[in-house]
Amino acid sequence: xxxxxxxxxxxxxxxxxxxxxxxxxxxxxxxxxxxxxxxxxxxxxxxxxxxxxxxxxxxxxxxxxxxxxxxxxxxxxxxxxxxxxxxxxxxxxxxxxxxxxxxxxxxxxxxxxxxxxxxxxxxxxxxxxxxxxxxxxxxxxxxxxxxxxxxxxxxxxxxxxxxxxxxxxxxxxxxxxxxxxxxxxxxxxxxxxxxxxxxxxxxxxxxxxxxxxxxxxxxxxxxxxxxxxxxxxxxxxxxxxxxxxxxxxxxxxxxxxxxxxxxxxxxxxxxxxxxxxxxxxxxxxxxxxxxxxxxxxxxxxxxxxxxxxxxxxxxxxxxxxxxxxxxxxxxxxxxxxxxxxxxxxxxxxxxxxxxxxxxxxxxxxxxxxxxxxxxxxxxxxxxxxxxxxxxxxxxxxxxxxxxxxxxxxxxxxxxxxxxxxxxxxxxxxxxxxxxxxxxxxxxxxxxxxxxxxxxxx
Amino acid sequence: xxxxxxxxxxxxxxxxxxxxxxxxxxxxxxxxxxxxxxxxxxxxxxxxxxxxxxxxxxxxxxxxxxxxxxxxxxxxxxxxxxxxxxxxxxxxxxxxxxxxxxxxxxxxxxxxxxxxxxxxxxxxxxxxxxxxxxxxxxxxxxxxxxxxxxxxxxxxxxxxxxxxxxxxxxxxxxxxxxxxxxxxxxxxxxxxxxxxxxxxxxxxxxxxxxxxxxxxxxxxxxxxxxxxxxxxxxxxxxxxxxxxxxxxxxxxxxxxxxxxxxxxxxxxxxxxxxxxxxxxxxxxxxxxxxxxxxxxxxxxxxxxxxxxxxxxxxxxxxxxxxxxxxxxxxxxxxxxxxxxxxxxxxxxxxxxxxxxxxxxxxxxxxxxxxxxxxxxxxxxxxxxxxxxxxxxxxxxxxxxxxxxxxxxxxxxxxxxxxxxxxxxxxxx
Numbered sequence: 001x002x003x004x005x006x007x008x009x010x011x012x013x014x015x016x017x018x019x020x021x022x023x024x025x026x027x028x029x030x031x032x033x034x035x036x037x038x039x040x041x042x043x044x045x046x047x048x049x050x051x052x053x054x055x056x057x058x059x060x061x062x063x064x065x066x067x068x069x070x071x072x073x074x075x076x077x078x079x080x081x082x083x084x085x086x087x088x089x090x091x092x093x094x095x096x097x098x099x100x101x102x103x104x105x106x107x108x109x110x111x112x113x114x115x116x117x118x119x120x121x122x123x124x125x126x127x128x129x130x131x132x133x134x135x136x137x138x139x140x141x142x143x144x145x146x147x148x149x150x151x152x153x154x155x156x157x158x159x160x161x162x163x164x165x166x167x168x169x170x171x172x173x174x175x176x177x178x179x180x181x182x183x184x185x186x187x188x189x190x191x192x193x194x195x196x197x198x199x200x201x202x203x204x205x206x207x208x209x210x211x212x213x214x215x216x217x218x219x220x221x222x223x224x225x226x227x228x229x230x231x232x233x234x235x236x237x238x239x240x241x242x243x244x245x246x247x248x249x250x251x252x253x254x255x256x257x258x259x260x261x262x263x264x265x266x267x268x269x270x271x272x273x274x275x276x277x278x279x280x281x282x283x284x285x286x287x288x289x290x291x292x293x294x295x296x297x298x299x300x301x302x303x304x305x306x307x308x309x310x311x312x313x314x315x316x317x318x319x320x321x322x323x324x325x326x327x328x329x330x331x332x333x334x335x336x337x338x339x340x341x342x343x344x345x346x347x348x349x350x351x352x353x354x355x356x357x358x359x360x361x362x363x364x365x366x367x368x369x370x371x372x373x374x375x376x377x378x379x380x381x382x383x384x385x386x387x388x389x390x391x392x393x394x395x396x397x398x399x400x401x402x403x404x405x406x407x408x409x410x411x412x413x414x415x416x417x418x419x420x421x422x423x424x425x426x427x428x429x430x431x432x433x434x435x436x437x438x439x440x441x442x443x444x445x446x447x448x449x450x451x452x453x454x455x456x457x
Numbered sequence: 458x459x460x461x462x463x464x465x466x467x468x469x470x471x472x473x474x475x476x477x478x479x480x481x482x483x484x485x486x487x488x489x490x491x492x493x494x495x496x497x498x499x500x501x502x503x504x505x506x507x508x509x510x511x512x513x514x515x516x517x518x519x520x521x522x523x524x525x526x527x528x529x530x531x532x533x534x535x536x537x538x539x540x541x542x543x544x545x546x547x548x549x550x551x552x553x554x555x556x557x558x559x560x561x562x563x564x565x566x567x568x569x570x571x572x573x574x575x576x577x578x579x580x581x582x583x584x585x586x587x588x589x590x591x592x593x594x595x596x597x598x599x600x601x602x603x604x605x606x607x608x609x610x611x612x613x614x615x616x617x618x619x620x621x622x623x624x625x626x627x628x629x630x631x632x633x634x635x636x637x638x639x640x641x642x643x644x645x646x647x648x649x650x651x652x653x654x655x656x657x658x659x660x661x662x663x664x665x666x667x668x669x670x671x672x673x674x675x676x677x678x679x680x681x682x683x684x685x686x687x688x689x690x691x692x693x694x695x696x697x698x699x700x701x702x703x704x705x706x707x708x709x710x711x712x713x714x715x716x717x718x719x720x721x722x723x724x725x726x727x728x729x730x731x732x733x734x735x736x737x738x739x740x741x742x743x744x745x746x747x748x749x750x751x752x753x754x755x756x757x758x759x760x761x762x763x764x765x766x767x768x769x770x771x772x773x774x775x776x777x778x779x780x781x782x783x784x785x786x787x788x789x790x791x792x793x794x795x796x797x798x799x800x801x802x803x804x805x806x807x808x809x810x811x812x813x814x815x816x817x818x819x820x821x822x823x824x825x826x827x828x829x830x831x832x833x834x835x836x837x838x839x840x841x842x843x844x845x846x847x848x849x850x851x852x853x854x855x856x857x858x859x860x861x862x863x864x865x866x867x868x869x870x871x872x873x874x875x876x877x878x879x880x881x882x883x884x885x
Contacts, residue, residue, distance in 0.1 A: 254874060255867065255870050255871035255874045255875075256867075256871075257868075257871035257874075257875070258871060258874050258875060258878065290882065292875070292878045292879065292882060293871075293875050293878070294846060294875070294879075295840065295846065295847065296871060296872075296875070297849065298864070298867070298868060298871075300851065300861050300864035300865070300868070301851070301859070301861055301864070380833055380849075382837065382840075
């Protein structure tokens with residue numbers, strides 16, 4: 001199987017998209033950027049390769065006549081969840097190994113004995129409870145290992161600290177040091193092995209006794225075949241904030257401006273204007289009928305009005321980033337926040353709370369404040385032309401999209417079609433992959449200078 | 458402008474320019490001993506021939522400020538001025554100059570600058586100039602004479618405007634200068650210099666025009682600021698300038714014949730990938746970084762408006778020794794910063810077409826409203842008229858805090874990749 005790879009190294013998350021030679025999306029992956037870009041791009045790429053194999057599985061199941069009696073979608077969903085569980089378990093085991101190593105180091109000295117046993121117990125609980133996270137219908141706030149393991153580990157640590165069994169700070173410090181090592185640890189467990197374990201978990205859930213055994217064998221055969229078929233990455237393009245740090249030749253590095261425009265246009269071919277609000281930059285783009293960027297503006301000198309602004313506010317209120325939008329939607333009264341500076345907005349937020357204003361109303365005002373900034377950037381780039389696509393991490397926020405819709409209608413009329421897409425965080429990587437495909441077709445394909453081998457290669 | 462030669466260019470003309478500048482600063486340092494009077498004045502609409510004809514020496518604070526930026530001194534000078542109470546929003550040329558003054562007024566070549574005997578304020582399209590000299594007047598307590606140059610609000614120079622300036626020259630400016638100089642103006646001396654100006658101007662225009670050639674033998678922005686040095690500052694109307702521009706023209710002609718591109722901080726240009734027109738002043742604190750962002754992408758600037766602030770000779774203006782005062786009036790009125798927005802747009806459009814540019818780029822500097830105002834409008838209008846993509850970056854003149862290297866680099870790379878995409882699409 002031949003494919004091309006686009007990697008978008010953002011300030012907050014790193015994304016990878018794989019396309020097949022026809023330009024269809026095979027898979028996409030995302031991970032925290034951390035402080036190690038090379039690892040982040042490798043992990044994102046592995047995630048995308050995993051997703052690609054699931055796409056191939058789906059294609060194989062669909063083209064196989066004997067699968068008629070099987071709910072293939074259900075099977076795939078379950079298989080994917082079980083695979084995630086297997087990866088999570090493998091990472092938890094690694095976490096345990098790293099903690100043991102850290103505890104054996106000098107710095108724990110006399111605290112080793114009082115930390116070691118509780119840490120082991122907590123980890124054992126995490127492993128024991130892991131399957132619960134992946135049962136059908138289970139809601140996970142995030143699929144990042146740090147978030148999953150962090151939540152489970154903290155819960156265990158807090159309980160033990162309350163019971164006086166352990167010093168909370170000490171055990172958390174141990175976790176914090178260990179998790180970093182695990183995040184930068186590239187799993188060398190065979191993809192096929194993990195998938196095979198996942199299949200053993202998933203099959204009993206999905207395949208009833210009435211399904212003939214030759215169909216079961218067929219499923220296993222397809223999974224084995226797809227898990228081991230070589231995937232050849234023929235062309236790479238990297239983009240995003242950390243692109244200069246990627247082990248890519250200069251020709252394989254493209255500006256995120258072009259990639260975001262191209263990606264948005266690929267998903268919504270009618271797109272002529274794009275707004276992308278990421279972690280620390282906001283881009284306003286105009287594209288032509290082929291997805292080429294014709295004009296753009298970016299924020300610089302100040303990152304107020306970007307995703308981090310909302311992150312900062314969420315931290316101030318001690319709530320999750322994903323909770324901001326839904327809370328703001330419950331606003332019943334219009335208040336105005338004047339600060340465009342993130343830090344000042346935080347101060348203003350505290351002041352207004354102390355005056356008794358409702359959190360929901362203040363949050364709504366903060367959303368309006370950042371989108372107003374975005375609107376001025378769009379105006380500078382040449383305004384909004386039909387159709388208009390909103391991408392980047394912030395478009396996942398329902399209040400942000402609502403406010404943007406209102407502002408667009410107010411400034412550019414109500415007949416502007418506005419697109420957002422659940423996968424819009426991948427637009428940059430998708431655009432990069434499309435450029436990689438162009439390069440491949442034009443005989444200019446580039447590979448990474450040092451291809452790090454990951455889990456699924 | 459008047460930039461001391463670096464290893465960027467080893468040309469003979471460059472060495473000559475370096476000698477000219479060193480010699481000039483040397484004269485300034487000894488001005489008090491030699492009894493030479495010193496006139497501080499501005500680049501756009503400067504009256505160099507008149508100053509020289511009266512035997513006085515010009516000092517150009519703008520050029521000192523940009524030199525300080527290039528020599529990495531501007532940050533401390535600006536801090537000095539801010540400490541003295543000048544706000545963050547004041548033009549950084551002004552603050553840099555004030556800070557330099559307060560730090561001992563050491564010139565770019567290390568010599569000491571003499572205080573002015575006269576502040577000659579030729580007010581051309583920049584209101585800040587007036588405030589700047591108000592501040593210097595307080596510092597130096599010397600006479601100020603103002604030449605008010607009416608703005609080309611309707612995009613043209615009328616007889617009334619010309620008459621208004623000539624009247625000021627006759628009734629106010631020249632008498633005030635004569636008083637400081639301690640002698641009467643000899644019209645023949647002025648005419649002689651104006652004739653020399655026109656000669657140098659002919660050669661400078663030929664240098665600008667060479668950029669129509671492919672590959673362009675010059676960079677008309679980063680390289681261009683060196684080329685305008687002598688003519689925009691102390692040397693217009695001198696034999697030195699005539700020699701310099703003759704030599705420069707010969708060098709450029711030779712490069713054209715051999716198909717050589719301009720010399721960049723990384724050596725000679727080998728591949729001209731993009732031809733760009735640039736609007737707005739350069740950033741001086743990161744001048745070479747900024748230049749490299751172009752040269753490394755194979756982008757040569759074929760024309761720029763900044764190199765026309767001290768005169769639009771390529772539109773046909775020449776100093777005319779037969780109408781000495783009228784020609785000075787026309788010169789002052791015709792500077793780029795004295796043009797209204799529609800005229801600026803017309804000019805850039807003409808450059809884009811004449812120099813067959815792939816793109817045009819605006820560097821919007823925080824300090825300078827006479828440049829920055831309306832630049833986004835300029836961008837849109839030019840895109841509409843020419844179909845050539847515009848780019849936009851923001852920085853400042855000499856305040857290093859406003860040069861976000863990573864951001865500017867990112868924007869420029871995006872811009873050049875956009876141009877590349879357009880080229881590829883066109884080729885299909």
